[in-house]
Amino acid sequence: MSLFWLVVIVLAIALVGYVVGRARALASAGGDMRDLHSLPSYYGANVAMKAAVPAFLILVLWLLVQPFVIHSNISDMIPEGTIGEGSSLGLVMAEVRRTAEGLENAVAAGQISDDFARNARSDFTDITTRLKEAGQIVTSQITQPIMRAAQSYRIMLSTGNFYMSIVVLLAAIAGALWGIRETKADFRARNTVERGIQVILFSAALIAVLTTLGIVLSLVFNTVEFFRLYPAMDFFFGLTWSPSFSGRGGSSELGILPLLWGTFYISFVALAVAVPVGLFAAVYLSEYASSRVRAVAKPMLEILAGIPTIVYGLFALLTVGPMLLSVFGEDGLGIMKAGTAVMTAGLVMGIMLIPFVSSLSDDIINAVPQAMRDGSYGLGATKSETVKQVILPAALPGIVGAILLAASRAIGETMIVVLGAGAAARLSLNPFEAMTTVTAKIVSQLTGDADFASPVALVAFALGMTLFVVTLGLNIVALYIVRKYREQYD
Amino acid sequence: MNEMPNLEQASAMTSSKISAKMVQVFYGDNQAIKDVDIEIQPRSVTAFIGPSGCGKSTFLRTLNRMNDTIDICRVEGSIEIDGEDIYDAKVDPVQLRAKVGMVFQKPNPFPKSIYDNVAYGPRIHGMARNKSQLDDIVASSLQKAGLWEEVKNRLDEPGTGMSGGQQQRLCIARAIAVSPEVILMDEPCSALDPIATAKVEELIDELRENYTIVIVTHSMQQAARVSQRTAFFHLGILVEEGSTQDIFTNPKDKRTQDYITGRFG
Numbered sequence: 001m002s003l004f005w006l007v008v009i010v011l012a013i014a015l016v017g018y019v020v021g022r023a024r025a026l027a028s029a030g031g032d033m034r035d036l037h038s039l040p041s042y043y044g045a046n047v048a049m050k051a052a053v054p055a056f057l058i059l060v061l062w063l064l065v066q067p068f069v070i071h072s073n074i075s076d077m078i079p080e081g082t083i084g085e086g087s088s089l090g091l092v093m094a095e096v097r098r099t100a101e102g103l104e105n106a107v108a109a110g111q112i113s114d115d116f117a118r119n120a121r122s123d124f125t126d127i128t129t130r131l132k133e134a135g136q137i138v139t140s141q142i143t144q145p146i147m148r149a150a151q152s153y154r155i156m157l158s159t160g161n162f163y164m165s166i167v168v169l170l171a172a173i174a175g176a177l178w179g180i181r182e183t184k185a186d187f188r189a190r191n192t193v194e195r196g197i198q199v200i201l202f203s204a205a206l207i208a209v210l211t212t213l214g215i216v217l218s219l220v221f222n223t224v225e226f227f228r229l230y231p232a233m234d235f236f237f238g239l240t241w242s243p244s245f246s247g248r249g250g251s252s253e254l255g256i257l258p259l260l261w262g263t264f265y266i267s268f269v270a271l272a273v274a275v276p277v278g279l280f281a282a283v284y285l286s287e288y289a290s291s292r293v294r295a296v297a298k299p300m301l302e303i304l305a306g307i308p309t310i311v312y313g314l315f316a317l318l319t320v321g322p323m324l325l326s327v328f329g330e331d332g333l334g335i336m337k338a339g340t341a342v343m344t345a346g347l348v349m350g351i352m353l354i355p356f357v358s359s360l361s362d363d364i365i366n367a368v369p370q371a372m373r374d375g376s377y378g379l380g381a382t383k384s385e386t387v388k389q390v391i392l393p394a395a396l397p398g399i400v401g402a403i404l405l406a407a408s409r410a411i412g413e414t415m416i417v418v419l420g421a422g423a424a425a426r427l428s429l430n431p432f433e434a435m436t437t438v439t440a441k442i443v444s445q446l447t448g449d450a451d452f453a454s455p456v457a458l459v460a461f462a463l464g465m466t467l468f469v470v471t472l473g474l475n476i477v478a479l480y481i482v483r484k485y486r487e488q489y490d
Numbered sequence: 491m492n493e494m495p496n497l498e499q500a501s502a503m504t505s506s507k508i509s510a511k512m513v514q515v516f517y518g519d520n521q522a523i524k525d526v527d528i529e530i531q532p533r534s535v536t537a538f539i540g541p542s543g544c545g546k547s548t549f550l551r552t553l554n555r556m557n558d559t560i561d562i563c564r565v566e567g568s569i570e571i572d573g574e575d576i577y578d579a580k581v582d583p584v585q586l587r588a589k590v591g592m593v594f595q596k597p598n599p600f601p602k603s604i605y606d607n608v609a610y611g612p613r614i615h616g617m618a619r620n621k622s623q624l625d626d627i628v629a630s631s632l633q634k635a636g637l638w639e640e641v642k643n644r645l646d647e648p649g650t651g652m653s654g655g656q657q658q659r660l661c662i663a664r665a666i667a668v669s670p671e672v673i674l675m676d677e678p679c680s681a682l683d684p685i686a687t688a689k690v691e692e693l694i695d696e697l698r699e700n701y702t703i704v705i706v707t708h709s710m711q712q713a714a715r716v717s718q719r720t721a722f723f724h725l726g727i728l729v730e731e732g733s734t735q736d737i738f739t740n741p742k743d744k745r746t747q748d749y750i751t752g753r754f755g
Contacts, residue, residue: 290561371598375661377559379611379668380588389610394601 006059006165010172014052017176021047021183029185038190046189047179049196055172062164070156077149092146099142099150100157102131118151219468222461230254230455235462241425243445243456254459256466258425262342262435263467266421267410269346269431270353274410275403277350278357283387285358286365298362305355309415316348316420328432336432338422343431345420349413353406360405364398365391397481404478408471414439438463507532507672507702508553513567515548515557522548526567526728528721535694535703537717537734539710541754544723546706550674553704554590555583571672588615590672591665596681597657599649599664604641607649607660608632611668627667635663636693655686662693666701673697675705679712691716710750714738722746 025043029035036043071093078092103117112130128142142150183189227235230252238255281301285294321339324347328336336343368391376386392399414437422434423444445460506529515523523545530536538546548557555576557563569576576586588611599607608628611617618624628645632638637659641652649660658678665673675694679687694703694716707713713720714734721731722745730737730746741747748754 369598371594371596372600373559374556374592374594375598375600375664376610378554378556378587378592378594379614379664380584380586381610381614382584385614389614390600 006168007056010052010055010059010168013055013169013172013176014048017047017051017179018044020176021045021180024180024183025185025187025189028183036185037188038193042189042193043183043187045193046187046196047176047183049193050179051172051176053196053200054175055168058171059164059168062167066157066160066164070153070160073156074149074153077152078145095142096146096149096153099131099146100153103150103154106131117154216468219461219465222458223465226455226458226462229458235459239427241441243459252456254455256438256463258427259436259438259441259463260466261427262421262425263411263437263439265342265431265435266346266349266417266437267407269342270349270410270413271403271407273347273350274353274357274406278354278406279361279399281354281358282361282365283392286362287383287387287391298359301355301358303355304351305359307352309352309413310419312348312352313415313419316344316416320344320348321420324432335430338434340420340422340434341432342421342435345417346431348420349410349416352413352416353410356406356409357402360402361395361399364395364402367398368394397484401478401482404474404481408474408478411437411471411474412439412467413437414443418443438467442467505532506530507571508704509570509573510549510553511568511570513549513552513565513569515545515552516564516566517560518562522726523552524726528728528731530702530704531719532702533698533700534719535698535705535717536719536721537713538704538706538721538723539708539713539749540723540729541749542708545726546721546723547676549723550676550704550706551592553672553674554587554592556587556592558583588668589670590674591668591670593658593661593665593673593675593678595677597654597661599652599657599660601648601650603646604632604649604652604660605645608663608667611664615668617668631663631667632660634666634697635659636689636696637663653686655682655689658682658686658690659693662690662697666697670701672702672704675703677706677708680708687712710738722749724749 022040022044025036025040026033033040074096075089075093078089078096103112106112107114107117131142235254235256237257238253239257240253240255241258243252243254285298285301289297317339321341321344324341324344325336325339326332328334328343330337372390372394373386376390381389417437417440421436421440423436423440424434425441426433426435428435442460442463445457445463508528508530510526510528510530513523513526514521526549538550540546551557552565552569553571553576557565565577571586571590575581600610602610605628608631609624612624612627618627629638629642632641637656640656641647641660649657652660658681662673662678678694679690682690691712694705697703698718705713705716717734719732720734720737722729722737722741722743724745730741730743732742737746738750741750
C-alpha cells in the first residue's frame with residue numbers, strides 16, 4: 001500500500017469517527033444539545049483526533065526508524081573483503097540501494113518477474129545487463145554479495161511497509177473506537193480537545209526547535225571530523241587559503257582569516273550603504289511623508305526585499321561592476337582591475353539591505369510615543385530637531401538592534417558575493433580588489449566531485465559552523481538590545 | 491453666546507492677550523469648532539470646560555498651531571496674539587510655539603536627564619550664551635515650577651524616573667524655560683493623584699502673575715479653583731464665556747447650567 005493511500009485511509013477513518021462520535025453524543029443526550037457537556041462537534045473532534053494523531057505519529061516514527069534498522073541489518077551481510085580499495089561501506093550501501101530500487105522498478109514495469117527479482121543470482125544470470133535493458137540506473141557490475149544484499153533489502157523494505165500499514169491502520173481504528181466509547185453526555189469533550197490542540201501546537205514548536213538542533217549537530221560532527229584531519233590552530237589563524245583538490249588535501253592551506261576578512265569587509269561596505277540610506281528613508285517615511293506618499297513609497301521600498309538575491313548578483317555582475325570599472329578601472333583612476341570587487345558586492349548588498357534596515361527602523365520610530373513629538377513641537381522645535389534630539393535617541397537601542405540583524409544577513413549572504421566579489425581569498429585593504437567570503441567558499445568547496453572524507457570538503461562544515469556561531473552571537477546581541485528597548489515604553 | 495455690546499467688545503480687544511474671531515476648525519469634512527469668538531485676558535487663568543468631544547482641546551491646540559501637525563486639520567477665521575494674526579503666512583509656527591508653550595494631558599518628559607529636559611528648549615532656541623547661563627535658566631525654571639528643592643541633587647537622573655506629579659511639573663518647567671508669554675495646558679492633572687493635582691494647581695495660581703494661562707479641564711472644581719474666567723464649550727460651539735464666578739453661580743445659558751449642575755456631560 002502506498003503512503004498516499006495509507007494517509008487517505010487514516011483521514012477517512014478520522015472523518016467517519018467524527019461523524020459517528022457526533023451522532024453518538026447527540027443520541028446519548030436524547031437529541032437535545034443542551035444536555036451535553038460540550039457542543040456535539042467537540043465529541044466528533046475528540047474521536048477524529050484520537051484516530052488520526054497517534055496513527056500519524058506512529059507513521060512518522062516508523063518512517064524515521066525503518067531505514068536505520070534495514071541499514072544495520074543489510075550492512076552486516078556485506079563481507080569486509082568485498083569493499084574495494086578507495087571505496088567505503090557507505091558507497092557499497094548506496095550501490096545496494098540503487099540495485100534494490102532497480103529491481104523494484106523493473107518488477108513494477110513488468111520487465112522481470114517478482115520471482116526472478118527475489119531469487120536470481122548474479123553469477124547465473126547477468127543481472128547487470130538485464131537491469132540496464134530495463135532502463136534502470138546501474139553504475140557498476142553487480143557482484144554476488146551486492147545482489148544478495150539488494151534482494152534482502154527489497155524484501156525487508158516491502159515487509160516493513162506492509163507491517164507499517166497494518167500497525168498504523170490498527171492504531172487509527174483503535175483510537176477511533178476509544179474515542180467513540182468515551183462519548184457520553186457528561187464526557188468533557190471540549191476540555192479534551194483543548195488539551196489535544198495544545199499538544200499539536202506544542203509539537204509544531206518542537207519541530208522548529210529540534211530542526212535547529214539537528215542543523216547544529218550535523219555541522220558539529222563534520223566539524224569535529226575536519227579538525228581531526230586538519231589542525232584547528234592552522235584553520236583559525238592561517239593567513240592563506242589555498243585548497244588543493246588533487247592531493248586529498250595534503251598540501252592544502254585552509255586558513256579562515258582571509259575569508260573572514262572578506263566577509264567582514266564586504267559586510268562593512270554593505271552596512272555603510274544600507275544604514276544611512278535605510279535610516280534616512282525610515283525617518284522620511286515615518287516623520288515627513290504625507291500619508292499618501294507613505295502609502296506608495298513604503299510598499300515600493302519593501303519590494304526590494306522580495307527580489308531574489310541571485311537577481312541582485314546579476315545586477316552586481318552586469319551593471320554595478322562595469323560601472324565602477326569605468327570610473328576606477330584602467331580608463332579612469334586605474335585602481336580597479338576587474339568588475340568583481342569588494343566594492344561591487346558591498347554596494348549591491350547594501351542596496352539589498354536598505355528595505356531591511358528601513359522597515360525595521362520605521363516600526364521602531366513609529367513606536368516612539370506621539371507624546372514625545374508633541375512635547376518637542378510644543379517647545380518650538382522643528383521636525384529635524386525633534387528627530388535628532390528626541391526620536392532617534394529614544395529609538396536608538398531598537399535601531400542598533402535592526403542594524404545588527406542586517407549585519408547578520410550581510411554576513412550570511414552568498415549569491416551576491418559569488419557573482420559580485422570574485423573568488424580569490426585575499427587579505428587586502430583595497431576595496432577595489434576581488435575578495436571572497438566564507439559563504440562563497442562553502443559553495444565552492446562542496447560543489448564539484450570532492451571526496452567527503454577529505455579536509456578540502458570537510459572544511460566547508462567548519463566554515464559553516466564558524467559562520468553560524470558569529471551570526472548567532474550577533475542575533476543574540478541584537479535581540480537583547482531590542483528587548484531592552486521594548487521595556488522602556490511598556 | 492449672548493451678544494456683547496460692540497463697545498464692550500472693542501474695549502476688551504485692546505486689553506486682551508489672545509483674540510479669536512469666527513474660528514472654524516475642520517478635520518477633513520467634519521467641523522469640530524464652529525464660530526468661536528473669545529478674548530483671553532493677559533496674566534490670568536482662563537479655563538475651558540465642556541463634555542468630552544466638545545472641541546475644547548482642539549480649540550486650545552489652534553492657539554499655538556499644534557494642529558498643523560495633523561494633515562487633515564484646517565483652521566479658518568482669525569486668531570490674534572498681541573494683535574498679530576498667528577495664521578498669517580509670515581508667521582513661523584516654530585517661533586510661535588516658543589512664545590505659546592504647551593503642557594499636555596499625560597506627562598511626557600523626554601527620555602533624557604532632568605537637566606536636559608529643561609535645557610532642551612533653551613538649547614534649540616539658542617537662549618543661553620554659555621553653560622553657566624544655561625544652568626541659571628534650568629535652575630530658575632525648576633524653581634518657578636516648584637521642583638527645584640526636590641531635584642536639585644539629582645539633575646543627571648532621567649526625567650522618566652520621577653513620579654507622575656513630578657514629571658508633570660518637570661514638563662511645566664520645560665515649558666517655562668523658553669520664556670513663553672502664554673502657557674496652554676491640556677487637562678494637565680487628569681493623570682495625577684489628588685495630592686499631585688493640588689501641587690500643580692497651586693503652581694498654576696503662582697504662574698498667573700507672569701504668564702497668560704489657558705487650561706482645559708474636565709473637573710469643574712478645578713476650573714472654579716484655578717481660573718478667573720471660564721468658557722463653556724458644547725458640540726464645537728462656545729456656549730458661554732465670562733468670569734468664573736458668574737459662570738458657576740449665575741450661568742446665563744441653560745446648557746451651561748445643566749452641565750455645571752451635572753445634568754449631562
